[in-house]
Amino acid sequence: MLPIDGNRLNARLEAFAAIGATAKGGVNRQALTEGDRGARRLLAELALARGFEVFQDPMANLFIRREGRDVTLPPLLIGSHLDSQPAGGRFDGALGTLAAFEVLESLEDAGRATECAVVVVSWMNEEGCRFSPGCMGSMAFAGGEIPQAWHGKVATDGAGFGEELALTLASLPEAVMVPLGFPVHAYLEVHIEQGPSLEAAGIPIGVVKGIQGTRWLDVTVTGQTAHAGTTGLSWRRDPLHALTAALSGLYGAVMPDDPDARFTIGRISAEPGSVNAIPEEVRCTVDMRHPDPQRLDEIEELTRSRIGQEAERQGCLVQISRSFDMPPCVFPEALQKAIGQAARDCKVESVPMLSGAFHDALFVNRVAPAAMIFVPCRDGLSHNEAEYVEPSDVVTGCNVLAQATLAIAATAGTKAGP
Numbered sequence: 001m002l003p004i005d006g007n008r009l010n011a012r013l014e015a016f017a018a019i020g021a022t023a024k025g026g027v028n029r030q031a032l033t034e035g036d037r038g039a040r041r042l043l044a045e046l047a048l049a050r051g052f053e054v055f056q057d058p059m060a061n062l063f064i065r066r067e068g069r070d071v072t073l074p075p076l077l078i079g080s081h082l083d084s085q086p087a088g089g090r091f092d093g094a095l096g097t098l099a100a101f102e103v104l105e106s107l108e109d110a111g112r113a114t115e116c117a118v119v120v121v122s123w124m125n126e127e128g129c130r131f132s133p134g135c136m137g138s139m140a141f142a143g144g145e146i147p148q149a150w151h152g153k154v155a156t157d158g159a160g161f162g163e164e165l166a167l168t169l170a171s172l173p174e175a176v177m178v179p180l181g182f183p184v185h186a187y188l189e190v191h192i193e194q195g196p197s198l199e200a201a202g203i204p205i206g207v208v209k210g211i212q213g214t215r216w217l218d219v220t221v222t223g224q225t226a227h228a229g230t231t232g233l234s235w236r237r238d239p240l241h242a243l244t245a246a247l248s249g250l251y252g253a254v255m256p257d258d259p260d261a262r263f264t265i266g267r268i269s270a271e272p273g274s275v276n277a278i279p280e281e282v283r284c285t286v287d288m289r290h291p292d293p294q295r296l297d298e299i300e301e302l303t304r305s306r307i308g309q310e311a312e313r314q315g316c317l318v319q320i321s322r323s324f325d326m327p328p329c330v331f332p333e334a335l336q337k338a339i340g341q342a343a344r345d346c347k348v349e350s351v352p353m354l355s356g357a358f359h360d361a362l363f364v365n366r367v368a369p370a371a372m373i374f375v376p377c378r379d380g381l382s383h384n385e386a387e388y389v390e391p392s393d394v395v396t397g398c399n400v401l402a403q404a405t406l407a408i409a410a411t412a413g414t415k416a417g418p
């Protein structure tokens, strides 16, 4: 076993929670903001103080390397993300990134050599809420290129992606620049479950079997702005009337008809936004999730057709585009077994489960075997400032990660592989 310092880890979580802290006890550390840059800087400084190598790639993915016996072997990658939702929790992403750093420090404290290097990663823009899509850093890492279309992206607050990315890269001159993508032995990520099942079952560890599919749409319905007082019904081309009629039908159909489906309108806006003028244009986002890609297609088709029908009824125009498409993934059996074994070695119970949330591990799994370790969060609440994880569950998740790190690093260079 590798002893970890649970107090150090929980204190670290507190220190990072102070970066981008919100009045209600959460964090607003959206990707490529000052808060995100502040958290990256703190992690890099902690790493440099321990003598670890710190580097970043053109997508501002941040890496911290502790060398292994055989420098030629692809490293074991462990980590998560430091960016957050606008009204996010202190554990989503930060837990996995800091637990990984705790494992690296504990290896150093114990003077434990590993066959291959162990590299901690903090992926850029996992959340996708300021700049869509989500998982930009891990997606580009796995794909080996930055999609041209991303450079022109504009944030929800109007900032430009290219400028913010350049600022973020420049904010950490100590991090050596490396090309995008490198061979990886395996990838491990600790994350809060962001759902209620582990807490309800009283089980401290979830072994993630896979991640359901996610698809995002940007919807724009355009009508004609006109006087609220003088425009009778037959004269109106009201895009908000059309969109709300379509959405109330979709809320009434998608999730009630299918317990595995998730349908969320996270953002809606109306322009010109005047109290006494019919809107000219309304926009909204749609977040659809399902374990079955066929069902995702059906939900998208229903969404497009309902909005189209109601827009036509109101004499409005519709534009719908996909901003994110993340097909479901299954993690390799062998790695799931290794996580289960690591939990047994730590003498804690674990249960296999599917992830309702997407994660960077989904994209890394396309280029290297990946696995995830879930820990319970209070009431299953996440993407909420009240998000909370018991310190003991933080420590258990880190212990299982430490144990799995030792076991999987030991398979580097062997025929069996991870």
Ligand code: HGY
Pocket: 126, 127, 128, 134, 356, 357, 358, 359
């Ligand atoms: O939205 C998600 O599933 C992730 O938490 N960003």
Ligand code: MN
Pocket: 081, 092, 093, 126, 191
């Ligand atoms: Mn997350």
Ligand code: MN
Pocket: 085, 092, 127, 383
């Ligand atoms: Mn999240």
